[in-house]
Amino acid sequence: MCSIISVGAFAQQIDADSLNVHNIQEVVVIGGHAVSAKESKPLSSIDEYLQKSSKIEMIKRGSYAWEPLLNNMPTERTVVTIDGMRIFGACTDKMDPVTSYVEVSNLSEAEIVSGAQGSEHGNTIGGAINLRRKLGEFGPQKWDFALNSGFESVNQQKIYGGSAAYKSPVFYADVSGMSRSAENYFAGNHTEVPFSQYKKINLSGNAGLKLGSNQWVETSLIYDKATNVGYPALPMDVSLAEAFIGSLKYRLVPVSDYLTGWETKIYYNNITHRMDDTQRPSVPIHMDMPGWSKTYGYYSQLTAELPDHHFKFNLNGFSNLSTAEMTMYPANSAEKLMFMYTWPQVRTLFQGVYLEDHFLLSSKSSLQLSGSLGFHSNKVESDFGLNSLQIFYPEMAAQKNRLLKSVAAKYRFEGKQLTFGFGGGFSDRAPSVSEGYGFYLFNSFEKYDYIGNPHLKNESSIELNAFAGLKSEGFSADLSASYFHISDYIVGKVLGGLVPMTIGAHGVKQYEALDFATIFDASLTTKVKLLQFLEWTNQLKYARGKDFEKKNLPFMSPFSYRSSLLFHRNKLSAEVSAMGNSKYNDFAAEYGESETSAFAVFNANIGYQFGFNGMKLLTKIGVENIFDKLYTTYSDWNKIPRPGRNFYLNINVNF
Ligand SMILES: [Cu+2]
Structure with a gap:
């Protein structure tokens, strides 16, 4: 299947008529059924795949379920979907981003669209990540099987997986499963990081039937269950994170001469999240904090083609119910339990429409215009939760409606060697459930309890972006930059005179809006073919974020780099790579950040693909952080150290 490079440097599509992908800035190939021989660690987690993208950074609270930052913006400002489906995590502490509910065994790639252009599946400021499952296909009758296994020494991680796929001219089906279990990992210098263990299983199935x-029609199911997940950077762990994700899709292609495709999907997903502090040694007061998120939704997408015009029309909507509770058990069992809703059964309804036209100005240049309009409503369904919030906002109503808008334009020139383009956009977003309705949510990074604010205005962004690419025999370079001016930028501000609920917290913060903030980021990727079988790839990234008073914003990447030398000849591949950051000087003290030292780590791997009797066997052996460096980065929550030296073995068999 996909034996392509792992991160196609921003795929600023060279051929203008690859219609469905023209606004995608970057594609991270994950592999699906078969894995690529060039991939440095084929059985990496989805998070490890994503962080190689030039647009994505990861906030780490442990070794599991990292939070993706797109253009250095967290998940409130971006939209992450699985095959176009909206899914919302059920954790008030962001322990379960959408990306934590899928596995390498069922994904084929992640499509990344930067900025306002990513509003197809919902309004976004930073952009969108759509995780695409591997596509089933009809064809001559055939079975395919794969088995995967892996081991990592740094946390004794054991990986087992398998998949089976069947296709015929009128029917296809595939099933896959994967399990991972890991003990605590060791940072550099044999430093054990307690509460960093986890266990996870993922099962998925897919079946398609030809109607004409x-x-x-296609139906698809994912079941994912993580248990005993430690979060060393947080005061609590997770005893259960469970997701059921199901959908039914109908596709008609082509509809007529002009209408090239029509796809409609209905979906449902149910997430259960249970936080656990019973494993921690000294808990001043034991807490139970479960959360639930249920979403029903649909989309219907129509594509049309006229001479020089490619249209896309997408109607989509969802209904989500987010609930989270906290029960405190006082040490003296004679005292009463304390119960509250940290998310007071918040119902979010969204109905949106998205339109896009990509039209060719000449054989080499094109313009893409897109826009969306959405109706967004939040309603607090719990009276008890509403009464609690009304302590802070006496005049607050249960329901609040908003109108969300976005427009974007991008010009693109595609020559034989030179590609360049520039664009701009406007988009806004509604506050997240935590930002609007959270009740005493403890932020362990800043050490403040947070109160949501239902009166927040929409956060809105004006964005400018540009890119340029150069390509010739054996050499390519891609430069890309974005600038966001974000008005009514939502942050937490200290609310004086209030006693925090969490023991040890410094105080209470309330979500408020800054006048504006600006975020600039840039990346450069180069590839040089030194010899026919030797390729040198470099990636540089930088981001800078400031508020309207020129004070730093948190989680902005300092100068960071990755460099790798890949040897690939016939069935043998070998790679050495380095990655590092410069010193994190422009930290945001107001949001709990401090300086982080520069670091560099080195990795190496070697792989060989055996083939016999129609069977393919890929083995990969590697070592990460060769010199066992003890280090932490600007995006490690509470500065937990990263893993030290790690030997790994991955084996994949396809037959
Ligand atoms: Cu949680």
């Missing part, structure tokens, strides 16, 4: 020569 040009139409079919």
Whole structure:
């Protein structure tokens, strides 16, 4: 299947008529059924794949379920979907981003769209990540099987997986499963990081049935369950994070001469999240904090083609119910339990429409215009929760409606060697459930309890972006930059005179809006073919964020780099790589940040693909952080150290 490079340097599509991908800035190939021989660690987590993208950084609270930052913006400012489906985590502490509910065994790639252009599946400021499952296909009758296994020494991680796929001219089906279990990991200098263990299983199935020569239906299920997940950077762990994700899709192609495709999907997902502090040694007061998130939704997408015009029309909507509770058990069992809603059964309804036209100005240049309009409503369904929030906002109503808008334009020139383009956009977003309705949510990084603010205005962004690419025999370079001016930028501000609920917290913060903030980021990726079988890839990134008083914003990447030398000849591949950051000087003290030292780590791997009797066996052996460096980065929550030296072995068999 996909034996392509892992991160196609921003795929600023060279061929203008690859219609469905023209606004995608970057594609991270994950592999799906078969894995690529060039991949340095084929059985990496999805998070490890994503962090190689030039647009994505990861906030780490442990070794599991990292939070993706797109253009250095957290998940409130971005949209992450699985095959176009909206899914919302059920944790008030962001322990379960959408990306934590999928596995390498069922994904084929992640499509990354930067900025306002990413508003197809919902309004976004930073952009969108759509995780695409591997596509089933009809064809001559055939079975395919794969088995995967891996081991990592740094945390005794054991990985087992398998998949089976069947296709025929009128029917296809595939099932896959994967399990991972890991003990605590060791940072550099044999420093054990307690509470960093985890266990996870992921099962998925997919089946398609042809209804006619040009139409079919597909149903898809994912079940993911993580247990005993430690979060060393947080005061609590997770005893259960469970997701059920199901969908039914109908596709008709082509509809007529002009209408090239029509796809409609209905979906449902149910997330359960249970936080656990019973394993921690000294808990001043024991707490139970479960959360639930249920989403029903649909989308219907139509594509049309006229001479020089490619249209896309997408109607989509969802209904989400987010609930989170906290029960405190006082040490003296004669005292009463304390119960509250940290998310007071918040119902979010969204109905949106998205339109896009990509039209060719000449054989080499094109313009893409897109826009969306959405109706967004939040309603607090728990009276008890509403009464609690009304302590802070006496005049607050249960329901609040908003209108969300976005427009974007991008010009692109595609020559034989030179590609360049520039664009701009406007988009806004509604506050997240935590930002609008959270009740005493403890932020362990800043050490403040947070109160949501239902009166927040929409946060809105004006964005400018540009890119340039150069390509010739054996050499390519891609430069890309974005600038965001974000008005009514939502942050936490100290609310004086209030006693925090969490023991040890410094105080209470309330979500408020800054006048504005600006975020600039840039990346450069180069590839040089030194010899026919030797490729040198470099990636540089930088981001800078400031508020309206020129004070720093948190989680902005300092100068960071990755460099790798890949040897690939016939069935043998070998790679040495380095990655590092400069010193994090422009930290945001107001949000709990401090300086972080520069670091560099080195990795190496070697792989060989055996083939016999129609069977393919890929083995990969590697070592990460060769010199066992003890280090932490600007995006490690509470400065937990990263893993030290790690030997790994990955084995994949396809037959
Ligand atoms: Cu949690």
